[in-house]
Amino acid sequence: MSSSPxxxxxxxxxxxxxxxxxxxxxVFVVALLPLAGLVQRGVAGTLGANPVEMVLRSLGTWxxxxxxxxxxxxxxxxxxxWAWLVRLRRMLGLFAFFYATLHVGAFVWLDHWFNWAExxxxxxxxxxxxxxxxxxxxxxxxxxxxxxxxxxxxxGRNWLRLHRSVYAIGVLGVLHFWxxxxxxxxxxxxxxxxxxxxxxxxxxxxxxxxxxxIAASSGALRQGRVDSPAKSSATVSRRRTQ
Amino acid sequence: MLIRRDLPYRPSEITPEAVFRGRRLLLQxxxxxxxxxxxxxxLAQPAASLxxxxxxxxxxxxxxxxxxxxGYCNFYEFGTDKQDPPRYAPEKxxxxxxxxxxxxxxxxxxxFDIDDLIKLAPLxxxxxxxxxxxxxxxxxxxxxxxxxELIRKVEPTGKAKYVEFTTLADPKQMPGLGTSVIDWPYTExxxxxxxxxxxxxxxxxxxxxxxxxxxxxxxxVVVPWKYGFKSAKSIVRIRFTEKQPATAWQKASPxxxxxxxxxxxxxxxxxxxxxTERRLGEQIFSRRRPTLMYNxxxxxxxxxxxxxDLMKLY
Numbered sequence: 001m002s003s004s005p006x007x008x009x010x011x012x013x014x015x016x017x018x019x020x021x022x023x024x025x026x027v028f029v030v031a032l033l034p035l036a037g038l039v040q041r042g043v044a045g046t047l048g049a050n051p052v053e054m055v056l057r058s059l060g061t062w063x064x065x066x067x068x069x070x071x072x073x074x075x076x077x078x079x080x081x082w083a084w085l086v087r088l089r090r091m092l093g094l095f096a097f098f099y100a101t102l103h104v105g106a107f108v109w110l111d112h113w114f115n116w117a118e119x120x121x122x123x124x125x126x127x128x129x130x131x132x133x134x135x136x137x138x139x140x141x142x143x144x145x146x147x148x149x150x151x152x153x154x155x156g157r158n159w160l161r162l163h164r165s166v167y168a169i170g171v172l173g174v175l176h177f178w179x180x181x182x183x184x185x186x187x188x189x190x191x192x193x194x195x196x197x198x199x200x201x202x203x204x205x206x207x208x209x210x211x212x213x214i215a216a217s218s219g220a221l222r223q224g225r226v227d228s229p230a231k232s233s234a235t236v237s238r239r240r241t242q
Numbered sequence: 243m244l245i246r247r248d249l250p251y252r253p254s255e256i257t258p259e260a261v262f263r264g265r266r267l268l269l270q271x272x273x274x275x276x277x278x279x280x281x282x283x284x285l286a287q288p289a290a291s292l293x294x295x296x297x298x299x300x301x302x303x304x305x306x307x308x309x310x311x312x313g314y315c316n317f318y319e320f321g322t323d324k325q326d327p328p329r330y331a332p333e334k335x336x337x338x339x340x341x342x343x344x345x346x347x348x349x350x351x352x353x354f355d356i357d358d359l360i361k362l363a364p365l366x367x368x369x370x371x372x373x374x375x376x377x378x379x380x381x382x383x384x385x386x387x388x389x390x391e392l393i394r395k396v397e398p399t400g401k402a403k404y405v406e407f408t409t410l411a412d413p414k415q416m417p418g419l420g421t422s423v424i425d426w427p428y429t430e431x432x433x434x435x436x437x438x439x440x441x442x443x444x445x446x447x448x449x450x451x452x453x454x455x456x457x458x459x460x461x462x463v464v465v466p467w468k469y470g471f472k473s474a475k476s477i478v479r480i481r482f483t484e485k486q487p488a489t490a491w492q493k494a495s496p497x498x499x500x501x502x503x504x505x506x507x508x509x510x511x512x513x514x515x516x517x518t519e520r521r522l523g524e525q526i527f528s529r530r531r532p533t534l535m536y537n538x539x540x541x542x543x544x545x546x547x548x549x550x551d552l553m554k555l556y
Binding site for chain 2: 042045047048049050051052053055110111112113118121122125126127128179180182186188
């Protein structure tokens with residue numbers, strides 16, 4: 001028995017390739033259902049009194065849901081130990097981008113009929129559009145660099161650095177929704193998204209901090225100077241500033 | 243403008259008594275009887291018709307399909323979702339008995355029973371454009387009489403400069419009151435000359451029937467040149483004041499909603515443009531239409547605001 005920290009790591013049960021394939025296919029189909037529903041209602045003419053608003057809001061909602069689902073993968077993997085969850089992350093992220101593109105497309109086409117002057121004036125002037133536009137622009141490079149080839153080309157470290165912007169995108173997306181709903185003085189819905197986002201980001205922060213503490217103390221252990229807590233926390237803060 | 247008195251019929255002849263029974267009563271009656279669920283469903287439709295003579299103030303535009311106007315509502319007392327009022331109001335709102343108190347700076351303050359109030363003047367059908375502050379619009383055939391008819395009856399004093407409308411706020415009937423979206427009760431207001439304008443309507447019905455609960459039954463105002471939220475629904479109190487009353491949305495967000503809230507394509511809402519609007523019922527591939535100054539009623543009402551800075555007094 002080894003006494004190294006690795007011995008305590010939880011070994012996830014391996015998932016047969018076919019099971020993973022079925023899960024991935026199911027997620028793919030489920031992620032397409034909201035769009036299918038909109039198309040079906042559009043064809044049937046049951047999108048309600050204000051069809052454009054209905055489509056815009058639905059697409060926006062599903063963008064946020066998928067964005068949060070993407071952000072939930074890593075914390076969920078850590079809690080459950082299901083390593084295979086990470087194999088769903090790229091697909092969910094790309095679906096978030098897909099719905100965001102449809103959302104932006106509906107805004108530009110159905111809502112504004114490519115009146116670029118009007119669109120630009122609005123995007124500059126309205127806080128909720130500032131946030132929404134920024135979120136979408138930041139999503140584009142992530143979608144473009146989502147392939148395995150791009151990961152190799154950028155190098156894992158750079159790729160990871162770039163893809164950390166998804167946290168900012170999550171915050172911007174929720175702010176977009178929040179500021180849009182502010183008009184009605186009714187934040188009951190954006191609050192839900194904000195709480196979920198805060199929870200997911202909080203779990204990451206907690207993990208990072210504890211990982212650093214472990215790394216710091218194990219580093220200290222190796223150097224044979226595990227003594228006062230003051231010293232080890234000093235190590236942590238030094239590492240944090242790197 | 244004066245309404246002609248020499249009508250070929252008397253106001254009391256216009257509406258059969260059964261009309262004044264609320265939808266709730268109809269529904270209960272039909273459920274209580276040995277009638278099948280199907281006919282109960284039929285009776286639950288706004289069957290109480292209301293006849294009225296046509297008005298020269300009506301637009302010739304085609305009215306929006308009634309199911310859209312009754313199914314897409316802002317009536318936050320029943321919830322902030324557009325589908326909340328049609329979902330909850332018909333079964334929860336009790337429209338009989340209903341009293342409207344008229345008070346404040348008037349010589350004859352009094353309470354009107356709704357069934358007396360509706361007979362105060364001949365009913366007219368007015369097809370008006372409705373422009374919501376959220377940049378959508380509709381065309382609605384309202385039934386009512388000019389608000390001025392009521393105002394003349396109660397004789398405002400020389401001090402009366404404004405009229406304040408208060409909407410019912412009963413948590414037992416209105417599930418939306420649990421939220422703090424608005425400082426309940428909902429209040430709205432008009433300058434006295436605005437309220438006296440012949441276009442300002444005290445409405446009891448629409449689409450040939452009594453008002454559905456979700457559209458402000460049993461009585462509301464309709465001020466077609468202002469954003470829809472100015473037209474208070476389910477009114478229980480009308481108060482005449484010397485000072486400008488604080489209005490619900492002004493209190494909630496003063497930078498976004500002013501006292502006047504006249505439809506004005508040049509004065510943006512801080513969060514969206516008011517230059518264009520979407521007409522309810524138009525297909526997904528139809529374009530927005532330009533919003534008209536005073537919602538197209540500029541010829542009639544622009545003189546009310548002569549010399550005012552409309553960008554400041556929004």
